Amino acid sequence: MLAEPYNRLSPKSVEIWRIMGVISGLFLFVVFAGVITLTVIFHWHLLFSIISFLIITIYFVLFVGILPKMKWKRWRYEIREDEIEIQQGVLVIKRTLVPMIRVQHVDTKQGPLLRKYHLATVSISTAATVHEIPALGLEEAEEIRTYISVKTKVAKEDV
CATH class of the missing domain: 1.10.287 (Helix Hairpins)
Incomplete structure (x- = not known):
């Protein structure tokens, strides 16, 4: 594992x-x-x-x-060259792998609470669903959004 x-x-x-x-x-x-x-x-x-x-x-x-x-404590994520891994859950832990090639677009969003604490949520959209990484620092969220968008372009060009 x-x-x-x-x-x-x-x-x-x-x-x-x-x-x-x-x-x-x-x-x-x-x-x-x-x-x-x-x-x-x-x-x-x-x-x-x-x-x-x-x-x-x-x-x-x-x-x-x-x-x-x-x-x-349970919420974790990792962004690799060719995939994004998200782990979440309290009693039942769910781990999701999202291949970069499947990503269609990436957004950051902020509600009033997130804005007050200088945080943002990164939304990763595929054809089937939307995956979110909530409550990241603003700079980190922007870096992740940019990195995924660059990797997505590279992954789609290689196909």
């Missing part, structure tokens, strides 16, 4: 994933706050409120506390 890729995402990605966990958790909180309110208004069984509170607590512990760090 090949050695695992050696490049990691920016350590700032952990903070970004935590912020995204809080944002999505707030929507969940609003829903369960409604359930708790209805429990009080209609004198439903207290179990509804307890279950709602437990679900919110478990969600925040997992998606804000534990999973972002685990996700960062």
